[in-house]
Amino acid sequence: MKHDFRNIETKWQEKWENAKLFEAVDFSEKPKYYTLVEFPYPSGHGMHVGHIKAYSGLEVVSRKRRMQGYNVMFPIGFDAFGLPTENSAVKFGVHPRVLTDENIEKFTGQLKRVGFSFDWSRVVDTTEEDYYRWTQWIFRKMFDNGLVFRDKTLVNYCPHCKVVLSNEDSQGGKCDICHNDVVQKSKDVWYLRITQYADKLLQGLDKVDYLPMVRQQQENWIGKSTGAFVNFKLKEVEETLRIYTTRPDTLFGVTFMVMAPEHPLLDTYADKVENMAEVLAYREECAKKTEFERTQLVKDKTGLQIKGLSAVHPITGKEIPIFISDYVMMGYGTGAIMAVPAHDGRDYDFAKKFGIDIIPVIEGGDIEKEAYTGDGNMINSDFLNGLTDKKSSIARMLVELEKLGVGEGGVQFKMKDWAFNRQRYWGEPIPIVHCPTCGMVGVPDEELPLRLPPVENFQPGEGGESPLAKIDSFVNCKCPKCGGDAKRETDTMPQWAGSSWYFLRYIDPKNTEALASPEKLNYWMPVDWYNGGMEHVTRHMIYSRFWHKFLYDLGIVPCDEPYSKRTAQGLILGANGVKMSKSLGNVVDPNDVVDSYGADVLRTYVLFMGDYEQAAPWSDSSVKGCKRFIERFAALTDMLSDTVSPEVEAALHRTIKKVTDDIEAMKFNTAIAAMMALLNEIHAAGSIDKESLKILAKLLCPFAPHICEEVWAELGGEGFCSAAEWPIYDEAKTKVAAVEIAVQICGKLRGKITIPAEATEEEAFAAVMADENLSALLNGKQIVKKIYVKGRLFNIVAK
């Protein structure tokens, strides 16, 4: 048979669709299996082959699971709110709704051409009212439960574009769009209290099966640390400066204090600070830097001493100078630290630069050269002297701090609360009303969805406010509580919102009464296997786990962790080995590959090109290897015979085992390689029997389903190959009678012998000695040790 992909691929896609072959069945008797891939953002550029790789992994798993008798749900949707669409809308004067619909249509066409076995009856679009109604509803529930608050923060603001920018879009202090200078601007921001779930998010990791790398990144992001809060009295005023430290054991080594430049105590006692002008100038300087930039100046610490204020050591009563420096952040701990230069690298750098004393309190290391962060005997530390390990020193110090009433043990998280609003049009309106009488009032259920009003002009308003602020009919409303005149919140939610719960909506996408019915949620949740990019492992995954845990606490979802298992795929790089990007012109469009080689070849290649978890460069010529493989497979229908050679049969069973196992480990490249090797074996044998070929078709079906259906039909297979039963291997048939094993003498390869696979050590040794070359090498030597690894090698240590 020829590989006539132009005719067969659409044919089988239609047949699958008509048979509803990939539609998941709610409450089926079969065991359920929920496979989830990160839904795409439908950009105007269309998909590139990276998307195809991202979906192909679980595509193969899903198809295999169905063949193994599972009721599989493998859904897809579109995360369609977002800035790029809004920017295009501004640029071309087309409504984002129109652009989004166009882009979704484009993406859908591309995805369907590849023959993915998505359940298209469950597709979701985060920008549809029926969807964002529930996004707003969850937010409102959070608001009702005290997880939403407002606070001031500094944001990156571009005065030219009049928009607030993310750190990403304002690197180097320049606006990504117009390249003018970005300023830091104080703004009221909506926050979600994700920190309230920090401990739960951390502990939940024990219950799930995430890639170790994924788990580690989440742990680091949450960043739990244990330490102590210590209160330092100020000498000049009745006030305490509260600090957080992970090293209370080094309290006697404190020689200065550092406050974040923005620390509010400076404003409270501005009249006492003699050099307030300098402080303000330094603040301004810091405000220009983004947080990322602060991290660039690693060694060269900046800062200045606060004159007129000093702290008092809580135990020794000694006076301690106070500094401000931007290496201390307002957003972590208390915004102030006790500095122990002898035992902290950053404090050490600062002390050296400003000529501050360095007092060692732990023996070991050389404080002339660098800070010592290791363990050792405590010195210069009063009641701690003589203790030898950190743990007991900390414990002892905590007892003392509590006795004196100047501090206590505590934990801190690196994770910050989630800034949850954007001054944008193309996002979910925040369902809050500002009432002069009642304050902030949530929009009630019956008024949801709070629809995005039609807008003519998507340009942001003066001062960077949302375009919604210009729509009077939207802004002016009645307070749901008192009925008086009120104003709507005009900010919208960030793109992360819609993607924080989409996996729940797939379960019941048309439900108008709830985000999904409890029965269906109970049947389908949790997601059995979630795959996506490493870049979403912290933010998207932690945000969605947070929402899920909140919904669990409300009794809406049946499990507290949404994803049982999480893996990640590597990028496809351009042919030149760098990231694919429009500007570099190295983007590969999957449509082009389907046009010239067919979907089966594209699917096979993206999985064959390398380790699934690793980045790999695209290679046009390597695609040909997969094209040849598929063609050679199709041609097997012309090599049929009634019998099968024992070699081919054994190879077939080994391949079943290999492919079955490799798919589970996401080692798709070696699974395909094994099938290629089997093909070579069949070609060498010259023929294959019908039943064996049907088995091979089933093995290859998850990877290249169209050609496998065609071959299956040609062989008279019943129904769809995609619905056939996954092959089982016969362990006995995978065994080979005779094996060639390596013979080493003193660890060096010296020859090979062929022996029965199950030969004993004695038999194997006899075979070694029967080999003239090998026995000659051992002549006159005394054998010290024999190591026999069955089926692998025989190593003889001789003197």
Add this chain to the structure above:
RNA sequence: GCCGGUGUGAUGGAAUGGCAGACGUGACGGACUCAAAAUCCGUUGGUAGCGAUACCGUGUGGGUUCAAGUCCCACCACCGGCACCA
């Protein structure tokens, strides 16, 4: 600076501590062809040798082991992430 990842032929990459380089690409040789493409067969880590074979070889330097790409220690380079986290 910190965290994570990766270093293997010309090239993408294989390899439960057990024959390094599976499988694919490319290259070379051959078959088919008037010819080319496609296809099929063969060769393909390096050095020396006609040869059997020998020596070398998985970023660098040490170590553990009968045996190391794999484990341990110290480094180097590249890629990705970042929030100087007290």
